[in-house]
Amino acid sequence: MANPAEGVIGLLSALQFHELTTQTPHAVWMLLEPKDWAPVNPAVQIRVFRASAASLRAGIQVHTIDSVPVPITAPAKTVADCFKYRNKIGVDVAVEALRDLLARSRRASIDDLWRHAEVDRVQTVIRPYLEALA
Known part of the structure; x- marks a missing residue:
């Protein structure tokens, strides 16, 4: 598992990677921990969101992109995060x-989603949407 202090790709970028959205970021x-350093003038545009250590460590998958x-x-964690940051992303x-x-x-089970919603403390937010769509 990667070190979360190095940052984790999440939210819209992860949705696009997992093909769970029509949005193009x-x-x-x-996602970074609250006190982690964020680049000031990066080579690419970056949107940084802060997450607690427990929330940041849950549901990380390491994928190899161009040998890196x-x-x-993970897909379930990404969806739970979207509900956590719904005021920022919509x-x-x-x-x-x-x-x-x-x-x-087959990407993720409802149990996975529920577990990540519990870590992000958005169970009461996601429950009505889950009941309506399931």
Whole structure:
């Protein structure tokens, strides 16, 4: 597993990687711990979101992209994060991601999603959407 202090690709960038959205992010969306250093003038545009250590460590998968190991949030974790940061990315994006995740049930189980929603403390937020779509 990658060191979360190095940052984790998440939210819209992870949704696009896992093919769970029609959105095309114009920046790399990253999750960092609250006190971690964030680049000031990076070569690519970056949107940084802060997450607790427990939330940041849960649901990380390492994928190899161009021979480089890249930590990316798992599909279920990504959807839970979208509901956690729904005020920043929009509820419509979070619901679309949930719908796509449920349509592709082999990507993640509802139990995985629920576990990550518990870590992100968004169970009461995600429950009505999950009941309506499941």
